[in-house]
Amino acid sequence: MLRRLVVLLVLANLIFYVWSQGWLDDLTGLRAHPDREPERLARQVRPEVVVILPPSAVASGAAAAPSPASATTTAQSAAITCLEAGCDGLTVHPRPDLRHIRPADVRLLAALLRGRGEYNIEGNPFAPARGEYPGLLELARETRPTQVTLVPDSDGQITSDHGFDLTKDCDMLAPLVAQFRELGCRVSLFVDAGGEGFADAARIGVQRVEISTGPYAEAFAAGTAKQTLALCAEPARRAQQAGLAVNAGHDLSLDNVGTFKAAIPGLAEVSIGHALITESLYSGMANVVRRYLQILH
Secondary structure (H helix, E strand, O other), rough: OOOHHHHHHHHHHHHHHHHOOOOOHHOOOOOOOOOOHHHHHHEEEEHHHOOOOHHHHHHHHHOOOOHHHHHHHHHHHHHHHHHOOOOOEEEEEEOOOOOOOOHHHHHHHHHHHHOOOEEEEOOOOOOOEEEOOOHHHHHHHHOOOEEEEEEOOOOOOOOOOOOOHHHHHHHHHHHHHHHHHHHHOEEEEEOOOOOOOOHHHHHOOOOOEEOOOOHHHHHHHHOOHHHHHHHHHHHHHHHOOOEEEEEEOOOOOOOHHHHHHHHHOOOOOEEEOHHHHHHHHHHHHHHHHHHHHHOOO
């Protein structure tokens, strides 16, 4: 009896092994791995923009840049998805080294957004033209965005990690602010939490400030956001007293944006990029945009 039981167990394991390898799929009609090709490929979203790197490129850390055509198509598709989900506008941050959105994308999105939503172009107004990049002022002249947000970033920065010092930089910024205003653009300045000098910014024609929320997001993740949140709320109050509207951006996410909004009465606008993309990988871009709108409106 025991011998028969052992034989049956061995036979059952053998049959299961054969089935798990997919060798019985056609015979049984029960696929062992329904997520294998070609079913998985058929469900892939926009597979033509996925870039497969060879092992040598991965080992060296090299990145394969998408072609300008595929990058533009991707930017346009993402923009349409956000707008159709109810987004009030779009923010782009073209850089002279072209490592983010490209000038061609900026021009295409300007045409797409006309009459459909606000357009905010961020960048360093002091960065000179280089190659495809014509400079922030020239891009604004070509595209006439609703708003330009001036940011003191450089090529060496992975991301925008500090804002203008309004107590020192306003005289230097004044001529540029005037030129952007002449183009019909609303002008916002990227500033640090805890910043000062908002009356000086209003004096030179600035209409908004964008408070850098990177330190707040870092503190929120560590469970110590109370003090850093106060460093954002107090400058926001002083900026509003000076007649400036208050925007915010940098590392905001579905987890932390609600707490930030509650602490900043009259918050005019938030720009969310990295978190929106990463959260969209799990929930889909349209769903994530709607979740942000539920929190912010």
